[in-house]
Amino acid sequence: MIQVRVKPGVEDRIRGFFPWVYKPEIIGYSKKPEKGDLVVVRDFGGKFLGYGYINPSANISIRILSFNKEEPVNEELIRKRVFQAYEYRKRLHLDSNAFRLVHSEGDLLPGLVVDVYDEYLVVEFTTYGMNRLRGWVLSALIDLLKPKGIYEKTSEYVSAVEGFKVEGGVIYGHVPQEVLIWEHDLKFIVNIPEGQKTGFFLDQRRARRLIREFVKPGAECLDVFCHTGGFALSLKRAGAKRVMAVDISSLALEVGKRNAELNGLSDIEWVEANAFDYLRELHRQGKKFDLVVLDPPSFAKNKAAVPNALRGYKELILRGLHLTKPGGYLAVYSCSFHITREHLLETTLSAATDARRQVRIVGESFQDLDHPWILQMPNTLYLKGIYMEVL
Ligand SMILES: C[S@@+](CC[C@H](N)C(=O)[O-])C[C@H]1O[C@@H](n2cnc3c(N)ncnc32)[C@H](O)[C@@H]1O
Incomplete structure (x- = not known):
């Protein structure tokens, strides 16, 4: 070697x-x-x-x-790592049939992401080196989980930084266009081939549970960047009277509507719009909500993008504060490693100063535990959420 x-x-x-x-x-x-x-x-x-x-x-x-001299990289090591990743997930009691099985460096398998959606797997090879080991990875996954099908997703990062191209698509068995998953007491349709990321934002499972604690009976809620309704449906389940759910993706909203029907939930208004414009419009109309969720996509894919991203967050949080009733709640998330918890708190403070609103921090969340955060590898902590009461 x-x-x-x-x-x-x-x-x-x-x-x-x-x-x-x-x-x-x-x-x-x-x-x-x-x-x-x-x-x-x-x-x-x-x-x-x-x-x-x-x-x-x-x-x-x-x-x-x-890091162990006795454990060189071979097929046995890859099998062991995949097995350990699975054993760890089994101990978590995630309350869902969909979870992240392998989280790259978080599972000592850098360059590999594997998500489980019921009986189907979605894999992403994000480095040249891990792609070379794909034969070992796939055979370990098939032996261990016996999936009905495996779908390979492509990542832009791969071709740009690592210099290889992936075709993507079904690489084992068959994978239907849509898979039905459940999370807590809700069901969701996941469109693996066309959906964003691997199909569903599994990392927000914990946050979607936590947000329920802040819903007062009969609350009017706003879910911005709603995707297929993860938060919107959770808010309804927790007793919200009405939810307005906003996203720019028509496909996500289409699936969101069907998810609501699937769970027998009504009074969710699905709005296709650019969140920045729409929040401005809601503010202009003087609309107020008991609870506002802001879960934007990553604004900072690298360090250089941080200053612009912070400006984006500030605008969003400022608008979120204006739209929250006194005594209401605002939850804001960032899914970029480059935006730290401190960035998020400082930006919130600056927005609260501009909005002249006092804010009480009432909770925090991180990516759910099936997306492990290795203390020695700061990059593995990427998703942070802050929950505040807007006084
Ligand atoms: C992190 S995901 C939200 C996940 C969602 N909260 C959930 O629990 O499933 C971000 C979402 O923002 C949407 N999005 C991206 N840019 C947008 C924009 N400018 N306005 C509105 N939505 C946008 C994407 O379509 C995506 O659904």
């Missing part, structure tokens, strides 16, 4: 279980590597640090899969 030596000082971070080696940190190879080759990472003095795969042209050049 190709040996890679890293610059002095880098070893401390790797020994602290941080699984990435950046391109400028590499000082030499035992042999020139090809994209996706398996490598042994060694410190400056030649001591073992980990086993991983390499993409010499990418900024994150090496991703480590094993």
Whole structure:
């Protein structure tokens, strides 16, 4: 196997279980590597640090899969990791037949995402190196879960950063256009081929449960960036009288409407609009709600995008504050790793100052536990939510 030596000082971070080696940190190879080759990472003095795969042209050049000298990367290790990921999920009592089975670095399988939707799996290979191991991954998944079908989703990141193209589509068995899942006491239709991400925002499962605590009987609620109605339906189930649900995607709204019918829930108004324009319009009309949810897509895909993203959040939160009745609740989420909890709190403070509203923080949430957050790998914590009472 190709040996890679890293610059002095880098070893401390790797020994602290941080699984990435950046391109400028590499000082030499035992042999020139090809994209996706398996490598042994060694410190400056030649001591073992980990086993991983390499993409010499990418900024994150090496991703480590094993910090244990006795456990090189082979089919057995991949099977073990997939098995461990599954065992961990079984212990979580997620109250759903849909969950994230493999969360990339969060499961020591960098570059791999696997979501389970009832008897079907959706996989994403997001690095060149993990894509080279796809045969082992797929056979482990098939043996362990015996799915009826596997669908491969493509990621823009892959072609842009890692330099390979994925066709996507059904790669094993058959996968229907729509799969029925349940979460808590609600059913949802998931359109795997055409839906966003892998089909459903599984990471907000906990938040969709928590939000129910803030619904007063007969409340009027607003779910902005509603997708297929995850929050809107939860709010109705918790006793809201009426919910207005806003999204820019007609497909998501179409599925949302059917989800409401499926659960026997009425009085949800589905609005196809750009949230920024629509919130401005609601504010102009003087509309007020007992509870407002803001769950936008990621505004900051990289560090450079943070200042613009914060401006976007500020505008949204400001509008959300204006639209919340005194004593009502506002929940705001960010699903970008680059937007930290502190960013979100500071932006909320700045918006509250402009809106002249006092805010009491009444809760916080993170991505649900099937999207594990590894303390030594800050990038694995990406989704944060803040719940506030607007006084
Ligand atoms: C993170 S998802 C929301 C997930 C949803 N809350 C759930 O629980 O399933 C973000 C949603 O924002 C929508 N979206 C993106 N840009 C938008 C915009 N400018 N205005 C309205 N909706 C937008 C997307 O279509 C997507 O459904």
